[in-house]
Structures are given as structure tokens and as C-alpha cells.
Amino acid sequence: MLIEVVTRLVHRVRPVGGPHKAALAYRVALRRDSGEGGRSLLTLIVVLVARTACAQAAPTVVPSQFEIAGSWAPLATEDVQNDSVPVDYLGLALTDEGRTRALAYDESQKSMIERQCQGWGAAYAVLGPFGLRISSQSDPATKRVVSYTIDAWEDWMGMTIWMDGRPRPSENALHTQAGFTIGRWEGGALAARTTHMKVGFIRKTGVPLSDQATLDWRFFRHDDLLTVLLVARDPAYLVEPEIISKSFRLSKVPLDFRDPCVPGFEGREPGDSVPHFAADENPFLDEFIKLFHLPREAVLGYRETLYPEYRKKIKDTYVPPPPCTEDCGVSGNFVRRRGPTP
Amino acid sequence: MRAWTVLAFAALCVPASVHAQPQGTASSRARDVAPIDLTGYWVSYVTENWRYRMVTPAKGEYRRIPVSPAGVPIINAWDPSADERAGNQCKSFGAGAIMNVPGRLHITWQDADTLRVDTDAGTQTRLFRFTTARASSAPKPSWQGESTARWEQVAAPEKGGSLRVVTSNLRAGYLRKNGVPYSERATVSEHFDISPLPDGGQLLLVTTIVEDPVYLNAPYITSPHFKKEPDGSRWDPTPCSSKW
Numbered sequence: 001m002l003i004e005v006v007t008r009l010v011h012r013v014r015p016v017g018g019p020h021k022a023a024l025a026y027r028v029a030l031r032r033d034s035g036e037g038g039r040s041l042l043t044l045i046v047v048l049v050a051r052t053a054c055a056q057a058a059p060t061v062v063p064s065q066f067e068i069a070g071s072w073a074p075l076a077t078e079d080v081q082n083d084s085v086p087v088d089y090l091g092l093a094l095t096d097e098g099r100t101r102a103l104a105y106d107e108s109q110k111s112m113i114e115r116q117c118q119g120w121g122a123a124y125a126v127l128g129p130f131g132l133r134i135s136s137q138s139d140p141a142t143k144r145v146v147s148y149t150i151d152a153w154e155d156w157m158g159m160t161i162w163m164d165g166r167p168r169p170s171e172n173a174l175h176t177q178a179g180f181t182i183g184r185w186e187g188g189a190l191a192a193r194t195t196h197m198k199v200g201f202i203r204k205t206g207v208p209l210s211d212q213a214t215l216d217w218r219f220f221r222h223d224d225l226l227t228v229l230l231v232a233r234d235p236a237y238l239v240e241p242e243i244i245s246k247s248f249r250l251s252k253v254p255l256d257f258r259d260p261c262v263p264g265f266e267g268r269e270p271g272d273s274v275p276h277f278a279a280d281e282n283p284f285l286d287e288f289i290k291l292f293h294l295p296r297e298a299v300l301g302y303r304e305t306l307y308p309e310y311r312k313k314i315k316d317t318y319v320p321p322p323p324c325t326e327d328c329g330v331s332g333n334f335v336r337r338r339g340p341t342p
Numbered sequence: 343m344r345a346w347t348v349l350a351f352a353a354l355c356v357p358a359s360v361h362a363q364p365q366g367t368a369s370s371r372a373r374d375v376a377p378i379d380l381t382g383y384w385v386s387y388v389t390e391n392w393r394y395r396m397v398t399p400a401k402g403e404y405r406r407i408p409v410s411p412a413g414v415p416i417i418n419a420w421d422p423s424a425d426e427r428a429g430n431q432c433k434s435f436g437a438g439a440i441m442n443v444p445g446r447l448h449i450t451w452q453d454a455d456t457l458r459v460d461t462d463a464g465t466q467t468r469l470f471r472f473t474t475a476r477a478s479s480a481p482k483p484s485w486q487g488e489s490t491a492r493w494e495q496v497a498a499p500e501k502g503g504s505l506r507v508v509t510s511n512l513r514a515g516y517l518r519k520n521g522v523p524y525s526e527r528a529t530v531s532e533h534f535d536i537s538p539l540p541d542g543g544q545l546l547l548v549t550t551i552v553e554d555p556v557y558l559n560a561p562y563i564t565s566p567h568f569k570k571e572p573d574g575s576r577w578d579p580t581p582c583s584s585k586w
Binding site: 058059060061062063064075076077078079080090091092185186187188189193214216218220222225227229231233241242243244245246247292293294298305306307308309310311312314315318320321322323324329331332333334 | 370375377378385386387388389390391392393394396397398399400401402403404405406407408409417444445446462463492493494495496497500501502503504506520533535537539540541545547549551562563564565566567576578580586
């Protein structure tokens with residue numbers, strides 16, 4: 001009885017990474033003990049001290065694959081959307097052409113009836129505000145996983161990650177919003193690559209992504225946290241990859257299934273011209289810059305602004321904005337006030 | 343002490359048990375069994391949370407952080423000059439925030455069971471201990487606290503894995519430069535993962551979970567990432583500043 005009690009106690013104080021060694025050692029020690037209470041106590045003390053002092057660094061072995069299917073809820077603790085103002089290219093390294101196209105974009109394009117349900121490209125899986133509802137599809141004969149599917153939202157087309165080793169289609173094959181994605185398990189993570197996307201956006205504010213772009217994904221799971229790493233490359237519009245990482249929490253209840261998009265009249269008649277700006281006359285160019293006292297080159301997505309050296313460069317010129325005193329959000333943030341287009 | 347007691351002690355101190363030992367590994371020293379190599383120089387690549395990391399946000403703003411009601415008065419009372427006068431200029435460089443501070447990491451093995459992370463921003467040092475040996479008395483809380491580390495190795499024949507670090511015994515600090523607080527009761531859990539970059543090179547992803555029963559309503563989770571650099575030629579130590 002005493003052995004059991006002490007064994008349990010030793011198990012409880014087991015430090016990170018250690019198995020049942022202390023308990024086993026204690027059992028061995030007790031078998032050699034003559035049974036006197038004082039010796040048992042001494043043994044316990046010795047074992048506990050030794051266990052604490054000498055716990056070893058053996059790794060925990062984890063499976064090479066994890067269960068990814070399920071509902072993964074968004075956490076909203078990271079700022080990756082960058083879509084609260086029209087001209088916010090913070091954290092991007094754009095080519096001149098990419099910047100020009102972004103500045104020419106007018107969000108009113110999405111009011112056109114033929115564009116309302118166009119949806120966003122594959123990258124929106126991590127850029128958007130929603131969670132991920134992931135399922136797996138198996139071969140009925142072999143029971144092996146053929147693919148994983150991330151369900152669509154009303155403005156996102158969903159994604160199928162093919163796991164069956166099928167080849168990537170020809171360069172000239174159909175390009176879609178979702179693109180074509182092949183995955184494999186690698187180093188305990190699910191790695192995938194998306195190609196064959198239509199021309200789309202890397203930000204909802206109109207920052208473009210070309211049909212030559214490639215998205216590399218890596219899904220890591222730690223306990224009930226799924227962290228998705230996205231590396232977007234685009235020879236046309238990005239000087240350096242756009243890298244986004246976003247975490248999701250395993251949900252105990254299924255995420256809402258969202259209704260498909262239904263177009264309706266939003267003030268634009270069929271046949272109207274496509275709303276746009278001349279890139280150098282975008283009326284919102286200075287809005288974000290003035291609101292947060294941000295440097296222009298950072299807001300416009302210049303490469304150097306992504307590295308620590310830039311922080312030092314602006315150290316003596318940057319002046320933080322004053323605290324928000326009116327039209328503030330619940331977390332003390334500025335909320336955009338939008339009247340007619342200036 | 344009787345011989346069997348010595349044997350019991352020795353049994354606990356010999357390298358790792360069979361149970362947790364990866365097959366074919368002779369040593370259990372953390373450095374020798376590392377499933378991934380984190381050592382070297384890494385630079386922050388600030389493509390997320392730019393406005394909260396590269397510049398100091400406005401006083402009073404705590405967007406994206408699940409601050410508890412107890413934290414709001416602290417946020418509104420933030421005074422960087424007072425912090426500096428009190429010698430607290432490293433308050434936004436503590437373990438709860440340091441991985442989000444733009445800068446470079448230099449990761450080395452201090453000894454076979456201690457991974458050392460130096461930051462040039464704020465010249466901080468973190469020690470990730472893979473053994474649980476502790477001093478007889480509890481150490482004083484510090485900016486970087488006490489960190490215990492554990493490898494998570496992918497089962498053979500696959501290669502790879504992850505580093506899990508849990509840090510506590512912290513001095514109260516700031517999650518953001520503008521005074522969003524965490525308390526001495528905060529715990530920081532981190533997962534270090536490495537991913538190859540498609541065009542070559544490596545990326546270090548640090549999923550960071552800050553839990554604080556005093557100033558947070560929910561865990562604050564971020565995942566800053568770093569690119570590997572070939573050498574330390576751009577290493578540029580800069581002291582802590584409460585204003586920048």
C-alpha cells in the first residue's frame with residue numbers, strides 16, 4: 001500500500017519530459033528495503049531529490065501525422081487582415097507594378113453585380129476572419145486519405161489538398177480562384193503547395209496576386225492549436241515572399257456553415273464602367289498615414305520596411321499618434337470615419 | 343547512505359530512460375538529441391502586426407489583445423518616462439513580448455542541456471533549460487524568467503520535430519510597447535518550429551501563448567517568424583528603451 005501511495009506521489013512530481021523512471025526506481029529501492037518506515041522515508045526523499053536534480057532531456061516522441069480534420073476556430077489575436085482602410089500595404093514587399101495596381105483599385109468594384117460573388121483567392125484562408133472547417137476524404141477501397149478539404153465561406157472558394165500523389169496539371173490547365181493544391185506529411189507537419197490560381201488579391205484592399213503566384217502552406221498542430229504558415233511568392237507583384245502565420249483553436253462544436261453568396265443590386269448597373277482610380281490620384285493614399293502617423297514607404301509596401309533596420313531608421317522621426325478620444329473602438333483603437341469620397 | 347539508495351539515485355541520473363529514448367540514440371543530452379537545429383542567427387521578418395511592432399502604437403490602444411478590466415487602467419496610465427526613471431526600460435523586452443520585438447536572435451548551446459537565445463534588441467538573454475535542476479531557493483523574478491524546454495521528436499523513420507518552452511517567474515512587463523501589461527503571474531508557452539523556404543533558406547516560427555490570470559481574459563497568441571541569416575554580420579545590439 002505504501003509503495004502504491006509513494007509511487008503515485010512520485011508520478012505527480014514528474015517534471016517535463018520524464019517518464020516513470022522515478023517511480024520504477026522507488027519500487028526497486030523498496031524491494032531492497034527491510035521495510036522500516038524510516039528507511040522508506042529516506043528512500044522517498046532521495047528519489048524525489050534525485051528526480052528533481054537529474055531529470056533528463058529525452059525528447060517526447062510525437063506521431064509523424066496528426067488529425068487535422070475538425071472545426072478550427074479563429075483567434076483574432078493577430079493583425080493579418082489589413083483591410084480596415086483602402087490603402088494599407090504594411091508588411092508587404094511590392095514591386096512597383098504591384099503597388100501601382102493596388103493604388104488603382106477601388107473597393108466599389110465589389111458592388112458590381114458580376115463581381116459580388118467573385119470571392120477571394122486561396123490565401124484568404126488565413127487572411128480572412130473565419131475559422132477552418134476541415135474534413136478528410138478516403139479511398140473507399142484502401143481507406144487511405146485521398147484529400148483534405150477546407151470548406152468554403154460565402155466569399156471564399158474553399159480548398160482541396162490532394163494527398164494521393166497525383167501529378168500537378170500542365171501550366172496551361174484551368175486556373176481557378178482556389179487553385180490546385182498538393183500536400184504531403186513532412187517533419188510532423190502537413191506541407192502543401194498551391195498553383196494554378198486565377199489573377200486575384202493578396203489583400204482585400206486590392207493588392208494583386210498574379211496567376212503565376214505560388215502559395216506554400218505548412219500546418220503545425222500543438223495540442224489543440226493549429227498554426228498555419230503561408231508563404232506567398234509572386235514574380236509579378238512581390239519583391240519578397242509574403243509570409244503569414246495564423247493560429248486556430250480546435251472547436252468542440254462545428255463551425256457555422258455559411259450560405260453561398262447571392263448577388264443583389266448595390267448601386268451599380270450592369271455595363272457600368274469598372275470603378276478605379278488613377279494610381280497617383282488615389283484619394284485614400286494619405287488616410288492611414290495621417291491617422292497613425294505612419295511612414296509613407298511602410299504604408300505603400302516597400303521591402304526595407306520589413307526588417308529591423310527600418311525601425312532604427314525611423315526612430316528619430318516617428319511620433320506616435322495621440323490617444324484616441326472620439327469614435328474609438330472598444331480597445332482604444334481609432335475607428336475610421338468615412339464620409340463621401342474625398 | 344546504503345548502496346541501494348546510491349543505485350536508485352544513479353538510476354535516475356543516467357541518460358534517459360528507454361521509454362522516451364528515440365531509437366538508435368546513444369545520448370540524452372538535449373544538444374545531442376535535438377530533432378531540429380535552431381542554432382544560428384535569425385532576423386525578424388515583420389509581415390504581421392506591423393503597426394504594433396515596428397512603431398509604438400497610440401497610448402490606450404490594445405486592439406487584438408484580450409485585456410481584462412484590471413488591465414485597462416494600467417494601459418491608460420502608461421508613462422514611458424516614469425518607466426525609464428524607475429529603471430524599467432526593459433519592460434517591453436520581457437519574455438512575454440521579446441519574440442515580437444523586431445530584431446535578431448542568436449541561438450547557441452550554452453551547455454549540453456541549455457539552449458541560449460540572445461536578442462540584439464534590448465540585449466536580452468533567454469536560457470531554455472532541458473533539465474529541471476533548480477537552485478535551492480526560488481530565483482528572483484526577472485524579465486526573461488525561468489524557462490523549461492522539451493524536444494518533441496517526430497516518430498521514426500520521419501525526421502523533424504519541435505521545441506516546446508514554458509516560461510514563468512517573470513517580472514511584470516508589457517505585451518506591447520505602449521504599456522499593455524502582463525503580470526508576474528503570467529506564463530509564456532512557446533512552440534519553435536522550422537520550415538524550409540521555397541527559394542532556399544529557413545524560417546523559424548515561434549507560436550507564443552501568453553496566459554495571465556490578472557491582466558488577460560484569454561490566452562494572447564501570436565506567431566512571429568524569423569528568417570535564417572548566414573552569419574552575425576548584421577548583429578546590432580541595442581539597449582532597452584521604454585520610448586522606442
